Amino acid sequence: MEKKDKTIYRTEAEGAVTVVGIDLGTTNTLISLYDETTGRASCIENSTGSCLTPSVIRFDEKKSENGTEYYYVVGKEARESADIYPDRTAMLFKRQMGRTRDFKKIYGTSYSPQMLSAMVLKSVLRDAEEELGAPVTHAVVTVPADFDDAGRKATLEAARAAGLEERNVDIIDEPAASLFDCERLLNLEGKTVLVFDLGGGTLDLMAAEITEDSINEAANRGDVHLGGSDWDYALGCHILNTYLKGKEFNTEDRQKFWLSVEQLKRNLSSLKEADMYVHTKAGEEKIHITREEFENVTQHLLKRVKSVLEDLMTDLYEKGIGSVDEVLLVGGAARMPQIRTLLAEFFPYSRMGSGDADRAVANGAAIYGWIKYNGQKPGSRNTDKLYEVRKMFTPRVLNRISSRSYGLAALIGDDGEEKIYHFILKGDGVPVSVTKELYTAYSNQRIVNIRIYETTLFERYVDPDEKWLLGTCTLSIDKDLPEHSPILIRFTIREDGRLQVEAKEKKGGNRIQVELESRALLNEEAVEREKRRLDKLVML
Amino acid sequence: MERFICEVIGIDLGTTNTVVSYYDEVARDGACCPDFEGTNLTPSAVFFERSQEDEDGWSHVVGKVAKEIAILHPDRTATRFKRLMGRTTEAITLENRTFSPQELSAFMLERAVENAESALDRKIRNVVITVPAYFGDLQRKATLEAGKLAGLNVIDILDEPIAALVHCTTLSDLTDKVVLVIDLGGGTLDLIAARVTQDCIQELEIDGDIGLGGSDWDDALTKYVRETFLSGRSLRVDDEQQLCLDVEFAKKVLSNEKKNNARFVVRSMDGPVEVRITREEFDRCTRFLRDKTETVIRRVKDNLEKKGIEKIDKIILVGGATRMLQIRELIREIWPDLEDPDIIRRNVDEAVACGAASYARMKAAEIARKEIEAGKAGTGDPFIILEDEERWQKFKETIQHEEIEKVRSVVRPVQRISSRSYGLGVTVEDAGGSTQKIYNLIFRGEPLPAEKLGTRFGLSEDNMKRVALRVYENFSDEHYLEQDETLLIGECVLPISQQLPKGAVIEVSFRLQEDGTLYVYGTEPTGNTRIEMTLHSRALLGNEEVEF
Structure with missing residues (x-):
């Protein structure tokens, strides 16, 4: 009889890579580990016994004879004290990833969203390393499918600042990740699946066709500013305007109010009516809200969800896909009954499935990471058991599409009208590399200004708008060239959705790799600096 | 596949x-x-709200939401009802309806x-x-x-x-090992010692405390927080609820080796109070619970030693409350040489x-x-x-x-060696005929399935029309013990078809199934009438409600 000794994770193997x-x-x-012996990924609990670590950071200072020391606390403790120390608590910084370099100033120091994200990453990595008893070498971090280039790059910067090596970090879209987990138990082969991911801050939709050996993304749509917290806000405003008109709050009570609103919203997903208690300067009040009332005051948000859904269906129609077989609900806010009702109206003939709404994304990322870093190397682990697991578990290839169109400003046609000329269109498969020939505008042109745009539009040529400008760079030409000399420009979107632009004068000449200047991103040096800064701070 | x-x-x-x-x-x-x-x-919690379809009806919500509003609506939320299982038919009474555990x-x-x-x-x-x-x-x-x-x-x-x-x-692989499982959950402490062999798991010893669990630690800590930090202050109902959740969280924080104290803020009517609890304080105010746990664990150890089992190869900790450091320390104290009880780990x-x-x-x-x-x-x-x-x-x-x-x-x-932890017996009159005693047919710790067939009892009087078989559950290792009505789990009546003299023999058989279900058979001396009993008790529902 076979004797079996299952260790939870195999870290003893020579040169083992540990992927999270x-x-x-x-x-x-959330952070998840793939377990080779079971072929399942599971989330690591933090020290409070929960898999969910709130993305909230509180800074503390401690004065002693040797000066002031600074500490930070990540997670539940920080979340629950946010109402007491609002000035030194940072939260919801993901929404600013790739949008700004200064999120909040605390104790006189400015923190970037990348740096704050790195702190959260460090906290969950520590939980994983305690669990593993070994350092984490590789990681896959998820991003919303609708994240733009800067958001993706900022996420990678955060991972590097948290101490992971760039070549060992990959990013994957959240809805795609959840598919890797859900297919463990649900038989999705041969189906068209819509992943409906409504989290705390973002709505992310992705439709994909799943074949025997691949996941083919067909369309994606989203809204990075629509999430459960917007429902909280709408409900809170309604209560303030309807029941608490003219009432005043002190700061602490106001914070507490918003926490109670969030709780009330969650309760109304299960209950048809619920109470909340509010403390104002005038005293305590009990407020009674029915689910119907909640749904009425959040109608406008549901309409936004609906319009994103409609856009996605239009995209699918254009690709010749008329229906989806299965709708997968992911994300905490997808639990709201109004969302389920909406989806049932939209897809009356589709099966409504919910995997592990909170954990599917992290687990899927761990599975994806394992395939990427281990799975393609058969024989690297010489055990029969592993082979058996691999046999059952089909490592599918993920074929992504781009969530944005990318192009540059060019003078088009005889009249030289300036347009954005898209090299890559939203919906094109990635990774992709497109090279086009452009021409100098006049003779002896020494400098070519390249203005790169990122849009959500599908047309090849669109009118330029500065809100879409991603960055600029210059190609200098060191010799005289006649008018209309060819210049080659290459746009590449890598597997993880990041953009790379290269420019080159066709006949030899110098070649430049475009470093996009961005208000929000950090350069190589700055990332290193953030990393050193972070190493010095003590995490409690 | x-x-x-x-x-x-x-x-x-x-x-x-x-x-x-x-x-x-x-x-x-x-x-x-x-x-x-x-x-x-x-979370094992049930909250009731008025049904919208039926005016007199109730609809229920279970889980996290119910747990979190339990304190706001104590009269409409049921928790910890497992402790009432088999003991009562009324776990919660709403205005017009009672629900059983x-x-x-x-x-x-x-x-x-x-x-x-x-x-x-x-x-x-x-x-x-x-x-x-x-x-x-x-x-x-x-x-x-x-x-x-x-x-x-x-x-x-x-x-x-x-x-x-x-x-x-x-x-x-636990083959050929003697394993002790300590399961300290939210509501119960449950211990089992077993030997794992190639083909089966043999139970060796069972013990436990049905009223000791992690929630008792929460209660003790809540009491301590009230006495130490909140004396003379009054709390609003929603703040009471928050306090309970915060205390549970503090307990979890203190179960982390690296944390020596837990902090939270309690809102009282007289303003906020910052509560800071050190591990030492936590251990002190819950010491009596640790001691209760220790008593049970040591009892198992002693009983195993009596059976000649001196060495335990592996201890397995199960249940959320075993995360508490004081429990881990306690085990190290009792078995200093044992390797870490970490098979499950998380x-x-x-x-x-x-x-x-x-x-x-x-x-x-x-x-x-x-x-x-x-x-x-x-x-x-x-x-x-x-x-x-x-x-x-x-x-x-x-x-x-x-x-x-x-x-x-x-x-x-x-292979259940002793999963029967209660003794089972019927009432008899002692030899003098003056007092009633419980006579045990099946003892605490017998292997399952257990049978005790054809135990003979003499009739106590001439011309009895019927004999009442009253079945008791108990913890005793003795054959006879004092009658105690609280131990009664059921009774049935064996009718006697003809007139018989005092001392005529009736036979009683007990058969205990592996799932713990007990069947009682009674036969009168002539063999004309037999009864098979399904236990009747106040704690069980009537047949009209459940179809067996």
């Missing part, structure tokens, strides 16, 4:  | 949390199905099955439910009733620590459900093999576990394949 999947969320972060 | 085939799931119906698992054919172990609210643990448990089971159906994408009807090893006959019966009320086919009832042990055997709250799922899989295979041997499989008779013909074929292939041997080597049959 991390769902770096707007409101909560 | 699919991961879930056998169509039987395992449910840990706990005092504070309910967990549901399936057997994963690929990994060959149990795996949890997540709850709708996002964790594998569904069985009904409340049935709500939890319904939710567990919903969670499994959603994760596994399949209709589920067959379940294995776990109970504390310390549960007596009535509690086990009540658990079965809960299963029936939820519309489920309960194929077996399994002891929680055994389930945890079964789970551990799927994680690690997910200590899920081990019982996972083990139940593994056991369920083994049970299903056993039933299936019997069906195949009986030739039913070929005749198109649907298999009792898998009603769907296609799935039945698939399952048959799986278990006929060599795979089954591997499953059996991982999940071993359980």
